[in-house]
Amino acid sequence: MIRGTSAIVGAAVSRLGRVPGATHLELTAEAVHAALTDAALPLHAVDGLFGCNMLNLLPSITLAEYFGLQPRYVDSTNIGGASFIHHLTSAALALDAGLCSVALIAYGSNQLSGAGRMVLPETLPLESGYDVPLPVTGYALAAARHMHEYGTTRRQLAEVAVSARRWAQLNPAAMLREPLSAEQVLGARMVADPLTVRDCCLVSDGAAAIVLMRADEARDRPRPPVYVLGTATELSHRHIGQMPDVTRSAATRSAARAFSAAGASLGDVDVVQLYDAFTINVIMFLEDLGFCPKGEGGGFIEGGRIAPGGTLPVNTNGGGLSCVHTGMYGLFELVEATLQLRGEAGERQVKGAELALCHANGGMFSSQATAVLGAATTL
Amino acid sequence: MRAGTPHLQRCSACGECTILPVVLCRGCGERRLEWEPLDPRGRVYSATVVRRKQEQGGDVTVVLVDLAQGPRLLSRFAGLAGAEVRIGMPVLAQIVEGTDGPLIVVTSDPSA
Numbered sequence: 262m263i264r265g266t267s268a269i270v271g272a273a274v275s276r277l278g279r280v281p282g283a284t285h286l287e288l289t290a291e292a293v294h295a296a297l298t299d300a301a302l303p304l305h306a307v308d309g310l311f312g313c314n315m316l317n318l319l320p321s322i323t324l325a326e327y328f329g330l331q332p333r334y335v336d337s338t339n340i341g342g343a344s345f346i347h348h349l350t351s352a353a354l355a356l357d358a359g360l361c362s363v364a365l366i367a368y369g370s371n372q373l374s375g376a377g378r379m380v381l382p383e384t385l386p387l388e389s390g391y392d393v394p395l396p397v398t399g400y401a402l403a404a405a406r407h408m409h410e411y412g413t414t415r416r417q418l419a420e421v422a423v424s425a426r427r428w429a430q431l432n433p434a435a436m437l438r439e440p441l442s443a444e445q446v447l448g449a450r451m452v453a454d455p456l457t458v459r460d461c462c463l464v465s466d467g468a469a470a471i472v473l474m475r476a477d478e479a480r481d482r483p484r485p486p487v488y489v490l491g492t493a494t495e496l497s498h499r500h501i502g503q504m505p506d507v508t509r510s511a512a513t514r515s516a517a518r519a520f521s522a523a524g525a526s527l528g529d530v531d532v533v534q535l536y537d538a539f540t541i542n543v544i545m546f547l548e549d550l551g552f553c554p555k556g557e558g559g560g561f562i563e564g565g566r567i568a569p570g571g572t573l574p575v576n577t578n579g580g581g582l583s584c585v586h587t588g589m590y591g592l593f594e595l596v597e598a599t600l601q602l603r604g605e606a607g608e609r610q611v612k613g614a615e616l617a618l619c620h621a622n623g624g625m626f627s628s629q630a631t632a633v634l635g636a637a638t639t640l
Numbered sequence: 641m642r643a644g645t646p647h648l649q650r651c652s653a654c655g656e657c658t659i660l661p662v663v664l665c666r667g668c669g670e671r672r673l674e675w676e677p678l679d680p681r682g683r684v685y686s687a688t689v690v691r692r693k694q695e696q697g698g699d700v701t702v703v704l705v706d707l708a709q710g711p712r713l714l715s716r717f718a719g720l721a722g723a724e725v726r727i728g729m730p731v732l733a734q735i736v737e738g739t740d741g742p743l744i745v746v747t748s749d750p751s752a
Contacts, residue, residue: 388714390743393690406686409727453690502714
């Protein structure tokens with residue numbers, strides 16, 4: 262339906278890591294300016310505004326005011342960290358329908374320098390009363406069940422973190438770059454069994470932005486367009502207790518629809534970006550997306566398969582585990598995929614990458630959004 | 641947790657049982673939900689020990705419990721150290737007074 266009708270023409274991140282003294286909007290502006298510079302477009306060319314965050318109740322309005330924009334079309338759907346891949350769907354549809362001609366997706370957070378942790382503005386009626394940190398408790402329960410049902414081991418979880426760190430060592434912008442061993446992951450401070458602090462994503466400041474145009478106009482921009490081939494969003498629950506099976510996410514459904522829309526299959530994928538808020542996510546998503554059968558994700562990632570030099574490059578920027586996690590990670594995946602498909606990822610570049618899979622998650626495996634992106638050769 | 645004893649809702653149209661209080665049945669969409677007393681029996685579906693500082697209340701064992709009536713419940717395990725809590729273990733649910741109101745906690749079921 263929307264296959265190849267729109268393309269990313271600009272993509273950038275702000276300073277990442279610890280960035281004291283900047284509000285989430287100032288960081289967002291840093292990424293927006295860089296993404297628009299990348300696209301060689303002025304700010305006021307933007308007439309479609311997409312994005313949300315965890316601080317503004319009415320993010321479209323706040324962003325429009327802050328950037329001095331009067332967008333013709335907006336969408337600030339908030340489904341957690343998967344929001345921005347959902348916005349990608351919305352932007353592609355809006356561009357194709359002529360509702361806007363330059364779509365900006367923008368997001369920033371100062372959670373590290375601000376509160377020092379993720380702050381959730383909402384309580385869950387059934388689950389907030391136990392005074393335990395959500396969402397990590399939910400993911401720990403999923404990991405524990407996955408280990409029970411399929412024999413997944415803590416060492417396999419740790420190898421996910423090690424693989425991410427090895428990618429981060431190739432990315433000068435990544436927040437954590439010192440060497441990391443499986444033993445260090447296993448021996449780190451336990452947060453909620455079986456997850457240690459190194460099985461958990463970073464708490465960072467940072468922002469990301471991408472700019473999209475219709476395909477016919479994208480070709481006139483300076484950078485190679487990265488085409489939106491297929492996308493899909495799925496929802497399944499809000500409370501972890503309402504997730505039908507904590508070892509199976511709705512990624513199965515979102516991936517099937519996104520690949521069908523893209524006319525592509527898993528075998529075509531050159532580079533993968535997964536929402537690694539916790540190490541268990543990567544194992545579950547590789548299963549749910551179809552890279553291996555359910556329950557075999559732990560074995561799948563062993564032996565450096567998803568690390569630099571492995572056969573399936575996953576989270577080439579270092580992921581949420583080692584590069585950046587600002588509370589909502591998904592937009593950083595789209596920026597990294599764009600750089601990879603343009604051949605601009607430096608030392609961590611996956612040679613000849615033409616097709617990228619981005620998969621994002623929100624809440625506690627609550628929302629799942631998949632995007633298949635491709636270089637011009639994939640059209 | 642109406643009137644001090646835990647209740648959940650069952651749809652008199654399709655039989656679906658829910659622990660999340662709702663107005664329309666999430667199984668069939670009908671507005672025919674009736675309250676019924678919670679059967680306290682259940683089994684541990686998953687478990688984790690959440691590590692907290694002493695001033696935050698110390699470590700706490702958090703479980704997902706599959707209740708005999710069907711719904712799954714996030715809860716706290718009382719009366720056993722975290723390492724003794726096993727997936728599949730039979731439990732009983734009961735109400736305790738939490739800091740912000742009543743909470744359902746579970747203990748091991750001695751009769752099972």
